[in-house]
Amino acid sequence: MQAWEGSSESAEATRRIGEALGRLARGGDVVALSGPLGAGKTTLVQGVARGLGLGAAAVVSPTFLYVREVKGGRLALYHVDAYRLVGRAGPGEAAGFLEELGLSHYLRSGGLTVIEWPEPILDALPADHLRISLDWVEDDPSGERRQVRVEAWGERHEALAARLAAELGWRPARAGAGGGQAGGRGDQAGERDGL
Numbered sequence: 001m002q003a004w005e006g007s008s009e010s011a012e013a014t015r016r017i018g019e020a021l022g023r024l025a026r027g028g029d030v031v032a033l034s035g036p037l038g039a040g041k042t043t044l045v046q047g048v049a050r051g052l053g054l055g056a057a058a059v060v061s062p063t064f065l066y067v068r069e070v071k072g073g074r075l076a077l078y079h080v081d082a083y084r085l086v087g088r089a090g091p092g093e094a095a096g097f098l099e100e101l102g103l104s105h106y107l108r109s110g111g112l113t114v115i116e117w118p119e120p121i122l123d124a125l126p127a128d129h130l131r132i133s134l135d136w137v138e139d140d141p142s143g144e145r146r147q148v149r150v151e152a153w154g155e156r157h158e159a160l161a162a163r164l165a166a167e168l169g170w171r172p173a174r175a176g177a178g179g180g181q182a183g184g185r186g187d188q189a190g191e192r193d194g195l
């Protein structure tokens, strides 16, 4: 595993991170996108759509669906939101949830899969994948700054993350910093609008 850290100063800056990812992605790539409610996960996916040659408007929060398939870009984009599974996952249940979402089909389809609230299914994802965590920054009067941490697991996604980090000027993560995932807080389940 290799890790990098960066930051975003605005929603548009987060979209640009996603856009670079969309441009660099290859079919079969898998991105787990963590972070608390409202951190900017869907905003980043809008940038991914842009990087794939789709309009950012093609991406909306898939609150009432688990998977939205966005076609018409360089690669099909499978936008997954596993929020409603958060807090339901017990040990060893990830593979079952993956099936429940029909996700194994999408993971084999040669598109780009981006998963918001991936924690319930993280253990069942392909070993080679990228994890991006967005989180708030303390003492930020603007409310628009986010810290971004990227962890790349496996050869393919380490190569992808290295290119992304070079393009965005990210620094390698300090050893032990970040502590893995932001978000994935089961106690937030049910707070989101419309659920």
Ligand SMILES: Nc1ncnc2c1ncn2[C@@H]1O[C@H](COP(=O)(O)OP(=O)(O)OP(=O)(O)O)[C@@H](O)[C@H]1O
Pocket (backbone or CB within 6 Å): 008, 009, 010, 011, 012, 013, 014, 035, 036, 037, 038, 039, 040, 041, 042, 043, 044, 061, 116, 143, 144, 145, 146, 192
């Ligand atoms: N630096 C930033 N990056 C991303 N979004 C930002 C930033 N600063 C402000 N915002 C705003 O924060 C909001 C993020 O909403 P978004 O739906 O992307 O969050 P989310 O993480 O997907 O939330 P949810 O957990 O409900 O899915 C948007 O209104 C966006 O404009």
Ligand SMILES: [Mg+2]
Pocket (backbone or CB within 6 Å): 041, 042, 043, 061, 116
């Ligand atoms: Mg979202």
